[in-house]
Amino acid sequence: MNRFKNYSIFLITSVFFLLSTNELNAQISEGGIPRSFKEKKIKSVSEIPFVKMPSFDVAAMLKEDSLNHDNLKSFRFAKGFDVSYSLDNSGKWETLDNGDKIWRLGIRSPGAYSINVFFSEFEIPDSAKLFIFNKKMKYVIGAFTSKNNNENKILYTCPVESDEIIIEYFEPKNIKKRGKLAIGGIGHDYRGILRDCAQGGSCKGKSDTCEVDVNCLPVGANWQNEKHAVCRIIYKEGSNYTAGTGALVNNTAQDGTPYLLTANHLICSNTIAQTVVALFNYESPSCNGGDGPLNQTISGATLLANNAYSDFALLKLSSTPPQSYNPFYLGWDRRGNNPLVPATIIHHPKGDVKKISVTNGSIEALIYYDGSNTNICAQWMNRDTWHVLHYSVGVTEGGSSGSPLLDANHRVIGQLFAGFSTCSNKSDDYYGRFSTSWNYGSTNSTRLSYWLDPLSEGDSTLNGSSSSYIVSGATLICTTSGVTYTATPPPNDYTLTWSSSNNLSLLSSSGNSAVFIANTNSANKGWVQAIYTSNIKTFSTLHYTVWVGSPAISNVSGPSGGLVGGSSAYHATLTDVRANVTSFNWTLMPSVYNNYFNPNGDYCYIIWYTAGYYALMVNATNTCGASSPYYYPISVGSKSYLSVSPNPATDNVQVSIIKPQNTLSASDTTSITPNLITTSGQDLETTYTIKIYNSLGTLFYSTKKSGDTFTIPVNNLQNGTYIIEANDGKQSYTQQLIVKH
Numbered sequence: 113m114n115r116f117k118n119y120s121i122f123l124i125t126s127v128f129f130l131l132s133t134n135e136l137n138a139q140i141s142e143g144g145i146p147r148s149f150k151e152k153k154i155k156s157v158s159e160i161p162f163v164k165m166p167s168f169d170v171a172a173m174l175k176e177d178s179l180n181h182d183n184l185k186s187f188r189f190a191k192g193f194d195v196s197y198s199l200d201n202s203g204k205w206e207t208l209d210n211g212d213k214i215w216r217l218g219i220r221s222p223g224a225y226s227i228n229v230f231f232s233e234f235e236i237p238d239s240a241k242l243f244i245f246n247k248k249m250k251y252v253i254g255a256f257t258s259k260n261n262n263e264n265k266i267l268y269t270c271p272v273e274s275d276e277i278i279i280e281y282f283e284p285k286n287i288k289k290r291g292k293l294a295i296g297g298i299g300h301d302y303r304g305i306l307r308d309c310a311q312g313g314s315c316k317g318k319s320d321t322c323e324v325d326v327n328c329l330p331v332g333a334n335w336q337n338e339k340h341a342v343c344r345i346i347y348k349e350g351s352n353y354t355a356g357t358g359a360l361v362n363n364t365a366q367d368g369t370p371y372l373l374t375a376n377h378l379i380c381s382n383t384i385a386q387t388v389v390a391l392f393n394y395e396s397p398s399c400n401g402g403d404g405p406l407n408q409t410i411s412g413a414t415l416l417a418n419n420a421y422s423d424f425a426l427l428k429l430s431s432t433p434p435q436s437y438n439p440f441y442l443g444w445d446r447r448g449n450n451p452l453v454p455a456t457i458i459h460h461p462k463g464d465v466k467k468i469s470v471t472n473g474s475i476e477a478l479i480y481y482d483g484s485n486t487n488i489c490a491q492w493m494n495r496d497t498w499h500v501l502h503y504s505v506g507v508t509e510g511g512s513s514g515s516p517l518l519d520a521n522h523r524v525i526g527q528l529f530a531g532f533s534t535c536s537n538k539s540d541d542y543y544g545r546f547s548t549s550w551n552y553g554s555t556n557s558t559r560l561s562y563w564l565d566p567l568s569e570g571d572s573t574l575n576g577s578s579s580s581y582i583v584s585g586a587t588l589i590c591t592t593s594g595v596t597y598t599a600t601p602p603p604n605d606y607t608l609t610w611s612s613s614n615n616l617s618l619l620s621s622s623g624n625s626a627v628f629i630a631n632t633n634s635a636n637k638g639w640v641q642a643i644y645t646s647n648i649k650t651f652s653t654l655h656y657t658v659w660v661g662s663p664a665i666s667n668v669s670g671p672s673g674g675l676v677g678g679s680s681a682y683h684a685t686l687t688d689v690r691a692n693v694t695s696f697n698w699t700l701m702p703s704v705y706n707n708y709f710n711p712n713g714d715y716c717y718i719i720w721y722t723a724g725y726y727a728l729m730v731n732a733t734n735t736c737g738a739s740s741p742y743y744y745p746i747s748v749g750s751k752s753y754l755s756v757s758p759n760p761a762t763d764n765v766q767v768s769i770i771k772p773q774n775t776l777s778a779s780d781t782t783s784i785t786p787n788l789i790t791t792s793g794q795d796l797e798t799t800y801t802i803k804i805y806n807s808l809g810t811l812f813y814s815t816k817k818s819g820d821t822f823t824i825p826v827n828n829l830q831n832g833t834y835i836i837e838a839n840d841g842k843q844s845y846t847q848q849l850i851v852k853h
Contacts, residue, residue, distance in 0.1 A: 144255045146243040147214055147282045154214065157247055157278060160204050162218030165193050170223070170302045189303035190228070190271075190353065193221075198233070198294040199281065211285035217295075218247070219277050225304040226271035229279065232296025234260065234267040240291050241282045246274035262412075265292075268389070270406065271299070273306050299353075305463065307403045315396070315403040317464035322535035324506045326458060326466040328399035331505055335456060335468060338522055338576065340440040342515065344394050344460040345374060348387040349489070354378065355463040357515035358390060358427070361524060362441035364567045365639070366655040368579035370410075370429035371563060373442075374514030375527055375544065376418045379425040380489035385415040390429060392437045395466035404465040408437050419558045420489075422496050423529040423544035425514075426563055432579070442516060443576035444564070445523040448547030451475045451498065452520035457528070459508060459515035469506030475499065480530070480542045497542040498526045500533075507533040508541055517543040523573060555808070567637060567657060575653070583642050583656035587690035590661065590736035594619045594627040597656060599642035606646045613638040615660045633661035633737055637688055662737035663691035668730060668744040669833060671848050674720045675753035677770055681760060681850045682716045682744065683833070684730045692734050699729045715760065715850070720748045754838055754845035760852040761826050767802065768821040769838060769845060800838040804849065807833055826851050 148154055168191055197203070203217030221227055229244060236242065236258055243254035251273050260267055281293055309315035326332045326339050341360040346353065358374035372390065379385050389411045394404040412430035433439035457469040478499040498517060508515065508531055517526040524546055531541030549560045556562035565571065585597035601624045602608045610618055610626040615634045619627040628640055638660040644652045663686055670682030684696060698711035700718065708719035716728065728744040755768040797818045804813040804824075812829060817838075824836070826849070834849045 144241065144243075146245060146252065146254070146280045147208075147212070147241070148216065148280055149249065151208060151214075153209065154206055155204070157218070157249065160216045160218055160278065161202070162220045162276070163195075163197065163202065165219070165221035165224075165298055165300060167222065168300075173302060189305045190299040190301045192353075193298045193300065195295055195298055199291070202295075203279075213283045213285070215281040215283070215293075217279050219279065219298060221275055221298065221300040224275040224300040224302065226273045226301040226306055227275065227277045228271040228299040228301070229269050229277075229295055230297035230299070231267040231269070231293065233265055233292050233294035234262075235265050236261065236281070236291035236293065237283070237287045237289055239284045240287070242293070243280045243282075244269055244272050245278055245280070246272050247276040247278065248274070264386070266296075268387070268411070271301055271306060307464075309403050315401075315465075317462070319461040319464035319467060319509055319511075320507070320535045322506060322538075323461055323464070323467040323509070324469070325396045325399050325401070326468045327395060327397065327401075328468070331470060332468050335458065335518075335522075337440050337578065338442060338456075338518065339395065339458055339466060339468075340393065340438050340578075341442045341576070342458040342460075342466060343372075344391040344463060344466075344511070345372075345378070345514065346389045346391070346463075347379065347384055349378075349384050355460065355511050356513040357459045357511065357528070359458075359514075359516040359524070359527075360433070360439055360441045361426075361564065362443055362574055362577050363564045364569050364571055364574060364655065365657040366441075366577050366653065367657060368432055368439075368441070368582060370432045371416075371441075372413065372427040372429055373516065373524065373527055374425050374427065375529060376420050376423045376425045377490035377529065378514050379413075379415060379427060380418055380420070382415040384489075385413045385425075385427055388413040388427065388429075392433060392439065394460065408433075416563055417557050417559060419549065419552050420491070420493060420495070422526075422546075422548040422552060423490075424527055424546075424549040424560070426560060435579075439579050441577050441579055442518070443521075443523040443574045444546055445519060445521065445525050445573045446547050446550040446560075447572050448477075448545065450477075451517075451525050454504070454520060455500070455525075456518045457506075457508060457512070457515050458518070459512040459528070461507075461509035462511045464511070467506055469503050469508060471500050471502060472504045473500075473502045476501070477545065478542070495529060495542070496545050496548040497529055498545055500531075500541045500543065501539060503533060503538040503541075507535055507538050509534075521573075522576060567639060567655070577652050577654065581642075581644065581652050581654060583640065583654050585640070585656065586658070588659050588692045588734065588736065589616060589628060589630045589638065591630045591633055592736075594629045595658075596625055596627050597640050597642075599624045599626075599654065602644045606644050609643045609645065611641045611643065613640075613660075616640065616658075630660045630736075635661045635664045635739065637690075657690065659688050659690040659692070663687070663693050663732040663734050663739040665730060665732055665739055665742040668728065668742055670716075670728075670744070672744075672746055674718070674746055674748040676720050676723050676748060676750040678753040678755060678847065679717065679719045679757070679759050680746070681848060682718070682728060682730075683850070684714045684716075684732065684742070686714075686732065691732070693732045694735065695733045697731050697733070697738075701727045701729060715852075717759070723748050723750045752843070752845065754836070754847040756836060756847045756849055759848075760850040762851075762853055763827045764823050764825050765836075765849065766821065766823055767817075767836065767838065769798075769800070770820075798840050800840050803837045803839075804829070805835045805837070807835070827853075 238258045241255040245252040307315045345358045346355045356378040358372045361373045392408040410429045413427040416426045418425040454472045476499045480495050480497045515528045516524045526543035529542045529544045581600040583599045586595045615638045616628045640656050642654045666687040667685040698716045704722045706721045710717040726746040731741045732739045799818045829851045836849045838845045
């Protein structure tokens with residue numbers, strides 16, 4: 113029985129043709145024809161070297177899949193092989209008459225329905241191109257170019273239909289630096305993941321027979337906007353490659369931020385999120401028609417917030433879906449009221465083209481205890497869910513996990529967690545409740561509200577919006593001059609009107625442009641709004657968030673206590689970066705001349721030589737004026753301390769345990785520079801356990817060091833504030849560490 117709605121397949125990067133590169137992210141291929149197809153003086157495909165993947169017991173894997181299916185394990189489709197083929201150790205180079213070069217390598221995996229490739233090293237120069245095609249030269253993906261280069265220096269590609277494929281790399285002459293290309297993994301498709309399409313145009317997918325295409329009428333007629341929000345997501349978790357469903361969701365700024373809502377049991381870490389490939393508009397063009405397009409993807413995402421109790425994950429895609437995708441951002445209802453029915457689910461069961469399912473029955477709130485101790489993202493625990501008792505149209509299957517549950521007002525109220533529904537038993541599915549996800553937990557990383565209500569308006573509901581319509585203009589407004597904002601022209605038979613927050617005034621409007629000015633130097637958020645309406649309805653309402661007036665500083669982070677001889681770093685946080693700050697002004701009070709005081713932009717660095725009580729003051733300035741000062745109290749005492757240098761750090765820090773020779777009271781504010789001696793003469797070769805935590809207490813690094821001065825690498829830590837601790841078993845020393853690459 114299928115209880116979790118996920119479905120494992122190999123991670124892909126789709127083929128892109130005839131799209132503007134200005135709209136595309138760095139993971140999109142550009143189309144074109146491999147150079148070898150046009151060259152006459154080059155070896156034929158049959159003459160290039162092929163490497164062969166080992167055989168394996170397909171029947172045993174299929175049996176294992178069927179058992180795992182019942183035990184909530186991933187549904188695999190491909191056997192993965194770890195390999196190590198590169199431009200230097202494999203394949204064949206050929207030089208063309210004009211000096212350009214081509215490298216080709218064949219991959220053979222007997223019996224595979226398709227083969228896909230993972231490039232463990234991908235860093236190629238401008239004008240170089242990579243293609244993958246089958247031996248019959250009829251199925252081609254690429255070109256992958258320098259635009260695919262990324263900080264991870266890896267690349268996943270979609271499957272190529274065949275059990276024999278060719279990888280071709282073209283490199284022009286006179287390049288400054290030769291490309292780096294290495295193949296780290298090969299996927300052998302033993303299930304046939306690609307759709308089986310007949311010559312007549314109809315295609316058979318893997319989903320069950322009672323599923324209904326999203327473009328079937330009448331059921332799909334009223335969901336033609338919302339369908340564009342839903343996408344198939346494919347990602348890697350451990351050694352498995354898995355597919356599920358996600359959906360773009362709107363936020364109160366309505367600024368087109370590419371937030372993607374899906375399930376926590378699919379994406380529960382940023383490591384997994386980074387492997388996500390979102391495929392949009394994968395749907396049959398007609399009811400029970402042909403295959404859908406595979407050319408509208410976005411690769412890579414960041415996990416912003418998630419929790420297991422309501423089983424949600426909110427991702428931010430690596431780039432905004434371009435207008436050619438016709439994206440739509442779903443509205444939501446966070447009130448937690450009994451849902452209005454009929455309720456609708458749009459999803460990708462078993463990775464198939466987009467389907468639509470409907471429930472006309474009641475939906476009840478239910479604490480559901482279930483999970484899978486074989487899935488690192490779905491441990492056994494209680495979950496707060498909406499219980500769908502029965503479907504009137506369609507069901508959900510593996511691959512439907514994360515799909516949005518939409519009420520009769522077309523708003524998201526949850527996302528699919530688990531269930532028992534099949535075509536023979538259309539009952540009992542469970543969706544994590546959006547209302548619970550809204551304010552769950554104590555941090556922004558466990559809740560939706562911080563991300564989906566950036567204006568802090570407190571809206572209980574929000575309608576969906578098409579991001580094909582946008583507002584553009586400056587993000588800062590002062591009282592001194594008007595600022596012009598421009599909206600996408602309205603469609604035929606629609607009008608465009610403007611409004612704003614109370615701290616702004618509309619000076620004038622003409623066509624699709626409007627001029628606003630600030631009423632006062634309020635130092636607060638504001639917004640302008642473009643409203644598209646007809647005689648019948650409002651088509652879209654677009655918010656554009658701005659900052660009004662001088663800046664505001666919301667916080668200063670850094671230690672409130674210091675140690676003589678120690679160092680402290682402080683960081684000023686703006687209420688909103690749209691304030692466009694031009695400078696920061698730091699002051700240490702009282703100003704003791706022998707404290708080392710080094711302000712640098714929004715950071716301030718101090719080495720304490722004198723004990724006492726201090727106040728650190730900072731304000732910020734933009735073109736509208738200066739902010740109110742922010743005061744931060746600091747108490748500096750004198751005792752043993754941990755020295756960390758440099759701080760902020762980039763690659764390595766030197767850590768020393770230091771004891772002051774003089775003992776000062778915390779109230780002593782005289783100008784004294786104590787002589788400092790290390791403890792090495794007193795505690796020779798003391799062994800310390802060194803640990804580095806982030807501000808939430810998560811351990812990132814642990815090691816043991818002997819002596820009192822040693823070097824710790826921090827080049828693998830992301831930018832941010834950390835706590836470094838040295839413990840000798842008797843005493844613990846801590847110091848704040850800032851990493852800034």
